[in-house]
Amino acid sequence: MALVYLCLLVGIPVLCIILLQKLLGNKNSKLPHPPGPRGLPIIGNLHQIDVSIFPQHLWELSKQYGPIMYLRLGHLPTLVISSPEIAKEFLKTHDLNFCSRPYLFGLKKVSYNGRDVLFSPYNEYWREMRKIVTVHLFSSKRIQSFRSIREEEVFQMIKGISEKGSSNEVLNLSDTLAPLTIAMTSRLAFGKKFNEVDMKRFKGLLKRFQDVTAAFYFSDIFPSLQWLDRFTGSSAELDGCFRDMDSFYQEVIDEHLDPCRPSSMDGDVIDILLQLKRDDQISSIDFTFDNIKAIIMLVLSNLLYSFDWELPPGIRKEDIDTDIGRGITLHKKNALCLKPRIFFYTSIQSDRLVVSYLKAKVMDLMDLYILVGVSVLLIVLPKLLQNYKSKLPHAPGPRGLPFIGNLHQIDVSILPHYLWKLSRQYGPIMYLRLGYLPVLVISNSEMAKLILKTHDLNFCSRPSLFGLRKVSYNYRDVVFSPYNEYWREMRKIVTIHLFSSKRIQSFRSIREEEVFLMIKGISEKASSNEVLNLTQILVPLANTIVCRLAFGKKFDEASMKRFEVLLARFQAVTAAFYFSDIFPMFARLDRLTGSSAELDRFFMDMDLFYQELIEEHLVASRPSSMEGDVIDILLQLKRDDQLSSIDFTIDNIKAIIMVKLSICFW
Template identity: 40%
Template structure:
């Protein structure tokens, strides 16, 4: 009710505010700018994929000082060197604050960092800390061995690719280099050496960068901030903040540990903790201050350096004369020394000119971090109000015709013999900003870029793949194209170039102004569900106009909230989520009606934007609508991919990976470290899936492992996102403003390229033959032999890979962690299952697949866990194919159906003491989880049952048996079993919210 009143009140105030804006004329003489629309201002005129370029084009018409209104936010855009000097030097004090934007505010600990803090006494003190203690010349020089060591290791990696005649993905390699340097400088960690931690680190970085780039309604429409909850951005932001806060706290705790080995090299956390202890500053330096600074270093330092390096290499590849000149300068100076060090770099004037020219044309932050005016001021005759957001378009100032001759040309010569630098004194070249807000880590960033680039050019010659010309390099697709550059050793044998295909990226859909100009509430209210109907639907809570029941859903725990509602409205409950009629099924009896008796009416899938895109327009198995194509694809999966014989053939992979996991845990036992079972189980299941699906073991490849994990997590997030298009078809344009469409396109393109690389690898005639066929092998063989009724295309194959990859990884790991959590909270059950396993196994040393079949109580434990915590609490949505009658109610066609497996596992008509964890209820009982007993359906039932069910159960049972056989498990010091929570984390699969960390002791 409180949320409902908030929405209604905010809408009322919002409308009144609009009337006030457009009835009142202003006498303020603002800079010129394009005319905006009511409500959205100039939002419809922005190209979200390239805002800096679009604003530059607008500035040609409206001038170097241009005013816009982004929603309700007055905005100034600066596009020339002359005006940048006015803003960043002459009037710097008026323009040196930061706007309070939701994502930045949250992730900067409410502005107690440096980059996003408003301008005040606190900011001045924090800047002093950074300039004097963290990034002074002496400190930066002390970090030199780290930079040189990491560049050396990067060169070794490239050399291995040369020997193996493999392409070098410079985009990923540069990101790995800069992130590893930052980690060592900031907290003395080298995540390249830690597979799981590396993946966690990279995923955190990617998600945080995405959060900073997200469009929050709260920032532009203060009275519509509730929309950010519906789009899922607020929970996503909260999750990202909590994950990063945990990450920072772990690092700080390690540094505070008195038993931590001492090092001669202080890192940034060491320095900040010492400053906190000594209290040398006017502010009380708290842990939040320290974490805020770490966020700035971590996020800002990683991305900008890698981007600059890749851009520099891209420009040099397109300009062979500049490449040759840079090569000659470096090699004439260094000769056969072997590695360029930082003393050498200072002598390389042309290389420095290349870096400057790259940063002129492609600054890593094209619009810098937005500023905000502290008070009203006059610039160039125009009045700039207080609290105006300011973008300095350094991409445009780098092309200012008044400052540069031939500004679109890449010409490093323009800097030779010139005193222009990038340090904020020359306003035609300000990639790091200028004035009070210039980047304090600038010197560190420049040194890293120059050192890495010098060694890339000294050690290797670079060329395009066969069939490609430098003219084909497209700056819009920089990341994908730089991954096709092939290297060879400069001073030795020339290796044969290896052909690779360029992955085609789908062009992002352009903004359509008609989506905004044609929107009138009067056109759309008739479709908002206020019309009375004679259809007798199942009961349900009353909804509101337009949004229906959306305001009543708890997005963090929808399965629990729907279960509570079902207690009031019954096991068949109707809702309306926006314009989407919805049915929720919450009992075993009704689940049987839906998934068996009327299965044919309920076996299709709704066409939801995220699922449709990532499933190649429904060419997979999990999300395809019910039709002939789906039936054939299901047959392929059941008969060829996951039949009992094939699953048995994959047994050696499962046993090998479980064995390796046990070895990892054993190492933690020796070092007396807690075991993070949440991360370890994700690593186990994802590695098994990778080997089964495409014969890869990414645990052995740090960069590919990080890429793989980042792709997985982003895809899972996209499946969970709230798209307005799904619920309000006429408001689909909002998905573009929130950034969800661009994010979805990017995720799809990245995954499509990932799948294509795997398929190309399997099609390579020189690929070593393997005795064990993987899933790609089988699918390609079926395609070649044309044994199916459908024409099996590459998109069909990629759709199936997506199902296996996303579905198989997440669900198994979640089930394993939930099982261990319940056993830790129930010592009697833990004792009983361990006794069963150890009595049967004796001293055999490892539980294999045959042994598992004898462990009846262990199987009961798995069933009981999946009853209480199914990995998918709300099974994948179904959709009715036609109208039908269910329990006396009429269910219309195209109704979206949620089967609440979490609620069914608590159905009091099916289970005694339903909330208790009691595996004994399954002992001597024929109930299983294979879809025939509708009180236990974690994998679904009927035509849509998961085809990989046997593979999943085998993996969970095998891993659990060995965890319980090999080790005794205890709570960490200071914790009791009562402290273990059962909170779930929203996602495609429901993971435990807080990671499960336990102490392991060897049993054998």
């Protein structure tokens, strides 16, 4: 026991000294770091990084620290570039110093210490491996030799889809496309199709590969704590996956070395690599089995890119309009032509389908399999959509593409004139599909009367948009709320209590006073022959009148600046593009692009601004100018409980204030 205490007594101070030397070593560096947020010892800036809105967070930091910013993620020094000029300096002038990927523990293990072409650092070895991939594996001639395999597998899949379509069975695209990709990959790379047992093992390897490469390792961020990887078991899991993968690779290579191998293995990826090894065509590097296994690892890594398609909410497969004439023709320089004798789609008579296949002149193996996946979608989706028909015919309109509809055909620069030209071709009532949204375009007075008067209850609501729903407190205002009982009650409040003739007349003195002050300012500038900018006069006039009518006060310079910034941000977030509006199935992309996070931040700032105004009106010693303004009237209605059919809360008041903000844009 005494020996243990002695070891602790001596070891702990020594450890502290070593850590301090490591931590303080950077401070004695001759070259200063670029500006950046101050970090903590050991963890650096890890605690300051918001991974939920990572790109937006880095952009906010760059506004504070400049276009080149230094961060320390644990042990890793990191430079963040946010200027095109500096990015050009890094990626073009000094590209050789910054072109390598980070050297991560998991990827280093599964890539045989970086012996592949994807994760290898930029050096002579990478250049030789790149030459092997581009010249011997995926040249145009080699890609063309794989054509029959792709056509055969796609034909088999389309045949299976046809059989399900003819019997009206539910089709799961994930269960169809994933086996297709694996089958094509295994035949191109390994020269065979896997049986059920091998396929199960193969999928298990894919899943484990994904887990170990995406796992967190202390070795990457805190090299001094790399022993914790063994303590947590992540290192052992990585070693186990590597052994199983290596065994799988070796079995595939041994099958190709067998003289009695099947002819389907002649000319596949592994056979080409073995020929290169035997012929000793590589002079500057020692091309071994580990190099071949590292390239096979790329095949596994690219199969992790899968597709998960689903129909938008509320849409059934029977509702999809799939009659697309005689198919889709996509013109490309190198086209893949499928000319089957008999089509399995009885609803469409066709003898030829021409679809594009992207030219697979790629720089590495990852690009090849991404292109294979895209090409499969281009081949499959038009034929898949032809299996179903909508029960109710749409109004006439230009034919759109799957998913995006008519978005690619809309010229937004001259939208009214463009829609008018289309209406001359397709008639006074025209159908368009903007992504997920069905749209009717009316260009005739009789049709407009029919929709806006006879069937007005079916068409009187505004479209439900993601940004407006957020800033209007889930449509608790009167402008963007859908037509229902709530809207009718809110309209009654606005017309009777807020903007009746008597109430408007009571605001007359405020309007006259502000207009008088504006005219006086214009007169003073005119008398001194100064240049007059009407925008800088009329916009503050509108803002001041709105503030006094709605909030009962004039803003000082700081408050006015805050108010104008809120107006600008309000306009930006409500006019922004959200995937949720056009492609609901891609709603998660709003968080990835940062637009959803920006909307949330604005909503919190706007809600705080509203709350401050309401609390000022609730103070007993408030100024007399706040008596009788919009917020004061709404608070009286809330206290007097004059509303019976709806629960009138603070959020309702804030939603009506939001309407006042939106008025400032007109």
